[in-house]
Amino acid sequence: MDRPELPISQLHAFTVLAEELHFGRAAARLGIAQPPLSQQIRRLETTVGHRLLSRDSGRVALTPAGRELLPVARRVLGGLADGLAAARAVGEGRAGRLRIGFAASLALTVLPGLLREFRDRYPGVLLDIAEMTTGPQLDALREGSIDVGLLREPPGGLTDLLFATVDEERFVAVLPSSHPLAARSSVPMEALAAEGFVLLPRDQGPGLFDRIAGLCAAAGFTMRVSQHAVEWLTVCALVGAGLGVSVAPAGIERVRLDGVAFRAVEPTARTRVAVAWRAGDENPLVARLLSAVGPTR
Known part of the structure; x- marks a missing residue:
């Protein structure tokens, strides 16, 4: 059996x-x-099939049917008001859920400040944070499983994704503490020519x-x-174990591991940190x- 549709204006x-x-005071309100x-x-009353108010001798009073309907009507109207307010907050970007992918090394640098700033401005927004490297972030953005990515060295020439620079971070050499170059305050890049490198796989970043x-x-x-x-x-752990050297973003210096030394590289070079999102x-x-x-495009 189909349920009758009740216009909100009638319940109000x-x-x-x-x-x-x-009736006079109600009409004025x-x-x-x-x-x-x-x-x-x-x-x-026609929809309900019963009188909701009696009007005897000029006096208005709720009937039993009216008394039964009143709390239900109030709940419906209250729920509608809450729903409209919630929808308005989401539409205005003051509430809802934002899914963010981030490169693990950025948890040591850019990410904490970004999250604090956003939470201070928009406390009603639920943040869903997922750690992933750059390649998987790009895939997740295209698939719609994250809304925003925070990554390093974004690729150029893409039309479906947009990027904005939020930081630039210098590179450092990652060396075993026993390596002769670890005795220096900085390391020329050419001094690493004979070394084997430990790095993330290219498809990850x-x-x-x-x-x-x-x-x-x-x-x-x-x-x-x-x-x-x-x-x-x-x-870093593999470098400390003597399996090679690496060149990494400087934020990795905050990782404290025995047997690992971090030194500035010459000439000074920097890596770009960017926020990414879907075009349109x-x-x-x-x-x-x-x-x-506050990115700079």
């Missing part, structure tokens, strides 16, 4: 009249004349991999990768995040 008119128990108010009440390979090429040699690891912490994405929370980050 009924609750106001039930509170005032006077509603901003309408008495005849339209009476018509709305009659339509509602192609832009960063190519950037480091470019630094080696500029120093006159081709980078030789002797070991891969999918996390920078693991890269109308999610207002994405715009809110960009505003909180």
Whole structure:
């Protein structure tokens, strides 16, 4: 059996009249004349199949059916008001859920400040944070499983994704503490020419991999990768175990591991940190995040 549709205006008119128990005062509260108010009440009574208010001797009173309907009508109207307010907050970017992918090394540098700033501005937004390297972030953005990515060395020439720089971080050499170069305050890139490198696989972060390979090429040699690891912490651990050296973003210096030394590289070079999002994405929370980050495009 189909349920009857009740216009919200009829329920609103009924609750106001039930509170005032006077057609004139109720009509004034509603901003309408008495005849339209009476018509709305009659339509509602027709839908219910019973009188909701008695009008004997000029006195208005709720009938048993009216007393039963009143709390239900109030809940419906209250739920509608709450739903509209919630929808408005989401539409304005003051509430909802924002899914963010981030490169693990950025948890040591950019990410904490970004999240604090955003939470301070928009406390009603639920943040869903997922750690992933750059390649998987790009895939997740295209698939719609994250809304925003925070990554290193974004690729160029893409039309479906947009990027904005939020930071630039210098590179450091990662060396075993026993390595002769660890005795120096800085390391020329050409001094690493004979070393095997420990790095993330290229498919996990192609832009960063190519950037480091470019630094080696500029120093006159081709980078030789002797070991891969999918996390920078693991890269450092493998370097400390003597399996090679690495060149990494400077934020990795905050990782404290026995047997590992970090030294500035010469010439000074920097890696680009960017926020990424889908072109044409109308999610207002994405715009809110960009505003909180204050990126330079």
